[in-house]
Amino acid sequence: MIGNGQPLILVADDDPDILALVSFRLERAGYAVVQALNGEEAVQVALARRPDLAVLDVMMPRIDGYEATRRLREHEETSRMPIILLTARVQEEDIARGFDAGADDYVKKPFSPQELGSRVQAVLGRR
C-alpha cells in the first residue's frame, strides 16, 4: 500500500503498449502502479517498493516471467506477494510451469483489461 491507502501493483512487460494498457486499467480501478521493462528490473522494483501484487509478462528480456516469479518467491519480502502472469503461451505445460514457479493466476494475451482488473481484485481480495 502507498501513503493514501491505494494498493500498489507492479506491472512488468517489455512492450510499452501492453505496459500502458495494463497500467491505465489498474489506475482507473483505483490502484497505484509501478512499472518495469524486464524481469530483472521487475525483481529489483518489487524488492525496493514491496508492491501488493505483481502482473508479470512471461516473455521478457534478461529474465523471463517464470524466473522472475521464482526469484521473487525466494525473497522473504516478496515470497507471499500475489503474482499474475500475463502470457501468450497458453499450452497446458506453460500454464503448469507458471504455477510451479509460484504464480497465483494467469491471464492470456490478447487480454481483456476488464478481466485483468477483476482478477487483480479477486487475487487481492483472497489475501
Add this chain to the structure above:
Amino acid sequence: MTGDLGWVSGALALLSFLLVCTLAMRRVALAHAERRRLSTEERLRPIALALVEGESLDLPSLGAYESRALARVLARYARQVSGTALAHIGDFFEAHGHIAREVALLKSRRAWRRASAAHSLGGMASRTAIPALMEGATSGSC
C-alpha cells in the same frame, strides 16, 4: 589523356560527396520524422487509452497527421486486447469513417493498396469489415 582522367576523378569525387550528403540528409530527415511520430503518439496515448476503456470524451479536433497517428496507436492496441476493449476500438474506427475508407480501398486497382487496406482492416477489429474482407479473400484480390 591525363587531363581527362583528372576531370573524371574530380567528377566521381564530387558525385561521391553529393551521395554522402544526400544519405546524411535522408538520415536526419528520417530521424526527425521518427521523433515526430513518437512524440505525437505519446501525446495521443491518453486519448487512445481512454477510447480503449470506452470512456466518453470530447475528442479534440485532430489534423490528418494526428488522426493517422491515433489510428496507428489504436490498431496496435487492437492486437493486444480482447473483449469489450477490442469492441471499443472497432466502434471508434467505424464511427470515424476509417472502416468505410479502407473497405473502399479493397477495390483499388493497385495490389499493394488492397493488401495494405486488408492489413489495416485486420487491425481495426471491426465486424462490419468482415464481409468485404471475405469477399476480397475469396476473389483473391487481397
